[in-house]
Each structure stands twice: as structure tokens, then as C-alpha cells.
Amino acid sequence: MLELLRGLSGDMILSVEVIPLPPASFEASDGPVLNIRTRQNILPGYKGSVRGEYTQAVFPKYSLGTSQFFKTEKFGLLASYSIAPRKELKVSDSYINFIDAGNAVFANWETRMDRITRSQAQQGNLILDFTPSDRDELNLTANLLYSPDQEHAYTLGTEMRNGQGSPDSTLVTRSVLDEDRLNASVELNYRRSLGEKGASLKANAHYTYYELDRVQEGNSRYFDPSGAFLRDFSFATDADQQIDIYTGQLDLDVPIGKGNLETGVRGSFIESRNAIDYLDVNMEPPFDIAVTDRFSYDEEVYAAYASLYQEWSAWSLRLGLRAEQTQVRARSETLDEINNQDYLEWFPTLYLGRALGEKHSMALTYNRRLTRPNYQDLNPFRFFLNENDYNEGNPNLVPNFSHNFNLNLSLDNTYFIDLYYRDNGRYISTLSFQDNENQTLLQIKQNTLGSISYGLDFTVSKAVLDWWQVYAYNSLFYEEETLLAVLSEQETYTNRVSGYYGYLNNSLTLSGDGTLTGDVSLLYLSGFLHGSFKRSETIALSAGLRQSLWQGRASLSLVAEDLLGRANATYTSRYANQDNAFYSRPETRFIRLGFTYNFGNYRLQSRRADLRNTERDRIVED
Numbered sequence: 001m002l003e004l005l006r007g008l009s010g011d012m013i014l015s016v017e018v019i020p021l022p023p024a025s026f027e028a029s030d031g032p033v034l035n036i037r038t039r040q041n042i043l044p045g046y047k048g049s050v051r052g053e054y055t056q057a058v059f060p061k062y063s064l065g066t067s068q069f070f071k072t073e074k075f076g077l078l079a080s081y082s083i084a085p086r087k088e089l090k091v092s093d094s095y096i097n098f099i100d101a102g103n104a105v106f107a108n109w110e111t112r113m114d115r116i117t118r119s120q121a122q123q124g125n126l127i128l129d130f131t132p133s134d135r136d137e138l139n140l141t142a143n144l145l146y147s148p149d150q151e152h153a154y155t156l157g158t159e160m161r162n163g164q165g166s167p168d169s170t171l172v173t174r175s176v177l178d179e180d181r182l183n184a185s186v187e188l189n190y191r192r193s194l195g196e197k198g199a200s201l202k203a204n205a206h207y208t209y210y211e212l213d214r215v216q217e218g219n220s221r222y223f224d225p226s227g228a229f230l231r232d233f234s235f236a237t238d239a240d241q242q243i244d245i246y247t248g249q250l251d252l253d254v255p256i257g258k259g260n261l262e263t264g265v266r267g268s269f270i271e272s273r274n275a276i277d278y279l280d281v282n283m284e285p286p287f288d289i290a291v292t293d294r295f296s297y298d299e300e301v302y303a304a305y306a307s308l309y310q311e312w313s314a315w316s317l318r319l320g321l322r323a324e325q326t327q328v329r330a331r332s333e334t335l336d337e338i339n340n341q342d343y344l345e346w347f348p349t350l351y352l353g354r355a356l357g358e359k360h361s362m363a364l365t366y367n368r369r370l371t372r373p374n375y376q377d378l379n380p381f382r383f384f385l386n387e388n389d390y391n392e393g394n395p396n397l398v399p400n401f402s403h404n405f406n407l408n409l410s411l412d413n414t415y416f417i418d419l420y421y422r423d424n425g426r427y428i429s430t431l432s433f434q435d436n437e438n439q440t441l442l443q444i445k446q447n448t449l450g451s452i453s454y455g456l457d458f459t460v461s462k463a464v465l466d467w468w469q470v471y472a473y474n475s476l477f478y479e480e481e482t483l484l485a486v487l488s489e490q491e492t493y494t495n496r497v498s499g500y501y502g503y504l505n506n507s508l509t510l511s512g513d514g515t516l517t518g519d520v521s522l523l524y525l526s527g528f529l530h531g532s533f534k535r536s537e538t539i540a541l542s543a544g545l546r547q548s549l550w551q552g553r554a555s556l557s558l559v560a561e562d563l564l565g566r567a568n569a570t571y572t573s574r575y576a577n578q579d580n581a582f583y584s585r586p587e588t589r590f591i592r593l594g595f596t597y598n599f600g601n602y603r604l605q606s607r608r609a610d611l612r613n614t615e616r617d618r619i620v621e622d
Helices: 002-007
Strands: 013-019 033-041 045-056 060-071 075-099 105-133 136-162 167-194 199-223 229-256 259-280 293-312 315-332 337-355 361-371 382-386 389-392 400-411 415-423 428-435 440-447 450-465 468-484 492-509 516-525 528-530 533-535 538-549 554-561 570-575 578-585 590-600 606-611
Touching (some): 199 382, 229 382, 428 578, 468 528, 492 533
Antiparallel strands (some): 013 033, 033 606, 045 060, 060 075, 075 578, 136 167, 167 199, 199 229, 229 259, 259 293, 293 315, 315 337, 337 361, 361 400, 382 389, 400 415, 428 440, 450 468, 468 492, 492 516, 516 538, 528 533, 538 554, 570 578
């Protein structure tokens, strides 16, 4: 989803709609749904644009793109292409305190990591429309993201000290990770209007192909406190992943009274094939059989659903029910494990709302959702920072099911209050475990034993003055996760945090004719949970200006992000015999200059086309 949004230009996106309580026709995935609405010509004609952006962070970056719109009476075309060569720096500082059986620290490791990433991502998007009659609409959408020769160069320096703080040795690791990524999708939508009352029949077919080739080579060199060479260690991995996703959906929408009934069926079929080879020491075969692996994952989901929406007097009601039959077959050759799942689950949805006069309303909502693991997290493969610090996939992950309750109050269509409670079930979380005996650190995704959250949100959206619009979001929350403490003397650990999240955005019209606008935003987060970690306080201040030129034919924008340099957090995992932390600093602080020029009949009106993503979201672009 992030890569798709990066590739779509601002003039293509009409809106990004957040649907907090999606109807039963949507995937039973956890959380709100993003519905991306794109622009298309509604009147015959042509318009297009070219755009460029220059970003100055630690390293300079630029992107170039073009969008083309063309419309006849029956055909419509929207096409875009962008290229974004990038060089990015990420710096991380981390520590581990290794603890013995007597609960005393016997070793302390402090590491500084520099990662330089070079990439040349290219993205193309195509939307074709055909309207053969007043009742029929046909839409074809294609997206292609190609990122060849992406390189991550890692340099890690580790100082190892004993329990008294005296230097013991140092470790320097250099590794290079080369990747080629391809993410392509095509989607076909058909809609037919039925009769005079607004009934419709919709059909959807979707295919995604994803391919990742990843090669890593690394070398670690150990030195004594005087700087004399002790020994070295070399390692290499060669991994590839191929994912095919097929989905099909059929919906019937029928007006009933002052509402509608929507019902349909859906099927999705996922095939994931993965392989990794690992070499150590002499960088030659044979492979290390303990790490080398072949992993396959096949998933089939069949769904049927119905959703009823009705209004009467001051009340509105939405009832939905979705049934999903899931079959999973996952196999790891090296681990000799087969993770088969076969289950039928029901997902009800309830919305009950009441208008309290013309400008006030309240609503009670409930839904049951699930979150399935990302494909990358299921792979039992390892990515090494060095031989002592690595990430590992978990083929035993299972979906987590959540119950979500909300009580909403809207006052004067300006002030919004949301009281919520969520039982997140066996939430899929990122956990860190240090092995004190072997002095290693493992990052792994794992199902927690339980997770709950509740809070109170307060939102204000109003015009302070004719030229000043304010949006303020405030949240008081409590988060709790209970995890299985794999490498600790205690069996379980419950991580808790209470905090505050605040976001303030000011939209300003700075000229009488409205051509110069500004935006200033401030985000504050007191802390949060990240699996076994607690996230520290962060503050992000951003500002931007946009000047419309030549009666809207062009625009010039200037944006500055993270002006205070406090947008990045420290993550700390500390309990029982676990004590480690890291502080990562990607290039969140930058200045970006952008220019867009529109040509053709650029004032053509537009209509909406929707882009919905479900199974594709489980492909994680690192």
C-alpha cells in the first residue's frame, strides 16, 4: 500500500477515505480500510501533467513522473509513470546487557550501525474504462512496481565489555544485501445497473505477482582491546520468494426501503514459494543445513456475506455477517514441520446510530475481525546483521481474532468523541529475545498470548477564521500485551503502557485569491508498545507551502519534515533476564521541493474510481 501511494501523483488521487467500520463485503481484516479514490475524466478530452520533486535530507533525492488522462464518450484512460532514484541513510545505536543466573550483568555490548540504501524504484499505473451502455461499466486497473539492483550496505561496530565495564573486544561487521523486486497486479471490475431503483451487480477479478531475489554477503572481524586482530567470520545467504495471489468477488446490491441489502461471495487463493541457502566461514558449499531451507505456503479463503442498511426516523442501522472458510498448507523442509489450518469463522458487524437534532449524533458499533500473518513473516528464514544478531521468520504464526467496540458522539458536526475497547486476541507482534548463554539476539514475529486496548479519542475540525482551518486529534489510551517469554526464566511477560497521542494540523490560506496555501502540523506520542519493546516519546513538527501558478496550470510546493529532529523513538525491552534497546534514525528530517505542470484541457471535471487492497497488503516491502 505504501509503495502504491508513493507512485500515485497528487493530481491522480481525489481522496483517501478511511472506513472505520467496513461492511461485510470487505475482507475480514483487522482495523479500518483505506479506500483510495482516483480522478478520471468525465467529459471527452485530454489532460496531462509532469512533475518533479527534489528532497534534501542527509543525501539528496529526486523523483520524476508524468500522468496522462484521456476520455471519449465510451472509453477512458488514466496512465502514470514515476521513477525515484534514492540514496538513504539509517543510523542505529543499540545495546545488550547479558545477564547470568544470579541476575548480574556479565557482559555489555554496544553497537553502532550505519545502513546506506541505494534504489531505483520505477512504478507504472494504468486505468482503462469502457462504458458500453448506460447500465454497464467495465474497468481495468494495472500496477507495476519494479525495483532492480537495490543495495543495502551495512557497517556495524560493536564494543564488548565485561560486567565491570572494562573493554573485552571489538567486532566490526560489513555486509551487503542486494535485492531485485517485482510487484505487478491487474484487476478487472464490472458493474451493471439493474432496473430503475438503483440495484446493481458487481464482479471483480484480481491477480498479483510478487518476486524477490535477495543475496547477502558479510564478514565479521574480531579485535582485542589493543586493536590486534583475533579472528574473522564470513557468511552469505541467497534467498528468493515468489507469490501468486488470485481473487474473485461477486456482489449484489438491492435497495430496500430507506436503505439497501448487499450480499455476495468471494474467493482468494495464495501460493508462496520460498528458498534460502546459507554458507558460512569459507563461503563455499556445502550449505549450512540448519539454516538452509525451502518453505511453501498455500492459502484458500472462501467467503459469503450479507449486509443490511436501513434508516427510519432519526435512527440508522447496519447489520452484517461474513463467513470465511480458510484452508492453509505450510511446510518447511529443514524444520520438517507442516502447519495445516482448516477453520470456519464468523464475522458479525453492528452499527446503530441516532441523530440528535440537525447537527448532533451518536452511534454504537461492534465488529469481529482477523489479521492474517504477512507472507514474509511466515518464512522461517534468517536475515543477519551479524552472526550474533538476526531476524527470523515464524512458520507457526496463526491469525489473530479481535472484538472491537466503539461508542461515538458527534456534536455540531465539529466535535467528535470516541470511546473504544478492543480485545485483540493473539495479536501478531514483533518480539526480541536475547540468549544470555550463547550471547545472541533474535527478532521474531510471534502470536502473543493476549492483547487488549482501550481509550478515549477527541477530535475537533473547524474553521477558526475564514483563512484558517484546524484539525485536532487527541487520544488517551491503554495498551497491554502478554507474551510467551521464550528465553527467560519466567514463562510469560505482560507489557503495558498508558499514554497520550495528539495531532494538530493547521491549514492556512495565505493569499486573497487562494493561490498560496500553507500547512503546519504537530504530532506528539508519549510512548507506545511494540511487541516486547516500549517505545519512547516522539515529537514531529512539519510545515509546508503550496503556490498555484498560471491560473492552476502549475503548482510549486515546499515541505519541511521533522523540524525538531525528534520524530524517532528509542525501543527498550527490559524484564527478567532481558535487557536490550535500540534507537534508529532514518532520514525523517528533510526539505522537499516539488513542481507540477498541467497541460491539455487541465480543467476537465473528474469522477471517482476506487482502488481497494486486501491480500496485497500482506506483501511487506522492507
